[in-house]
Amino acid sequence: MIWFQAAIYTILPLFLFYHLLKTDFASRKQLILDWLAVLMFLAFIFIIGPWHIYNHYLRWLWPALFIIVSFFALKRIPKLPMKGPEKDKGYKFSIGIGIGLVLYFGFIAVNGLSGYILAERDQAIELTFPMENGVYAFGHGGADPSINYHNEYLPQQYAYDILQLNSWGMRASGLSPTNLEDYKIYGTPLYSPCSGEVVHAVDEYKDIAPQESPNEQGSPAGNHVILSCKGADVHLSHMKPGTVEVEEGEEVNTGDRLGKVGNTGNTTEPHLHIHAEKDGEGVPITFNDRFLKRNSLVFN
Structure with missing residues (x-):
């Protein structure tokens, strides 16, 4: 299990960066959704991941690379159509997956962030x-x-x-x-x-x-x-x-x-x-x- 998790935290981000840079997106919506999904996944592993196991300093590399990748990926937005082929099942499936990933990883990341703050009643x-x-x-x-x-x-x-x-x-x-x-x-x-x-x-x-x-x-x-x-x-x-x-x-x-x-x-x-x-x-x-x-x- 620990080796599988290591792949998720160290190899999967590189695949996702490649996806953002090289995928031929059918619409602005699809690109932005995929970009948000990658952002939420990185937030998830940044907040929830036990980085002392893999390499604690690698944790900070992914946000830095994401900023660079985002610059080049989002430059393509003006060249993409506003709407994609809404009747295409593959396109609709891609949009649905994107929304699901944003909600799933975003929810977990927000829960993790909520643990950063003590309630006023909790006296340390x-x-x-x-x-x-x-x-x-x-x-x-x-x-x-x-x-x-x-x-x-x-x-x-x-x-x-x-x-x-x-x-x-x-x-x-x-x-x-x-x-x-x-x-x-x-x-x-x-x-x-x-x-x-x-x-x-x-x-x-x-x-x-x-x-x-x-x-x-x-x-x-x-x-x-x-x-x-x-x-x-x-x-x-x-x-x-x-x-x-x-x-x-x-x-x-x-x-x-x-x-x-x-x-x-x-x-x-x-x-x-x-x-x-x-x-x-x-x-x-x-x-x-x-x-x-x-x-x-x-x-x-």
Whole structure:
């Protein structure tokens, strides 16, 4: 599946650009509809796509190329007739497909964009980013399930799944490596994002191999630490075995070392899961006053 998705995100845009440039459109309507369909598809993959898997910087190449392609494709509009062969079934089918694609991809993209904004009632807590010395990408984040599946589970709504990028803009050496060490974030030190009390600390689970079925025995969080601070419980999950450095009841300060990122619990690859919970409900987290979304980057 991940290889199929890679083709969609990296090869299909090139085919669509070629389509806009080389197709003999029968009318202005057909060209504009196809142009809008490509625009909505690119918006869909730009907002919804998990670019840390493929190449995060490639994400910005497609909008740049689309602007260039649009310049040449739309130059043909004055040369095309206003109306096409309305009685031609192939033409009508093409128009129908164009409308369907615009609506489908546009709807999903708008839903994703809606997750970029917090409702006024949602008061975020400000934390210090818990990792140093790297570029970090958000695999899940935001206020809509289309960009953050955690929003479907009330205690973890607004949770973040964070990965680290290597020099190629990818979270690992390859699309789906089976070696934990190939994931850039594996073993990265974790630091306390706030000052408070350790209310729970677990270090008893083994790492699971990447891409295997999650091990949900015991705690889905795997090895983890829960801190009571700023009026909420802050959860940091999936830590590496034998690295948790704090104990229940211990007081910690912002920046104190907690452990390292691993792959324990309900996870398919190394990453940091962090969320804040208050009275059984997840509350938003900001870092440097930023509410982060899927594909957001933090440079530390």
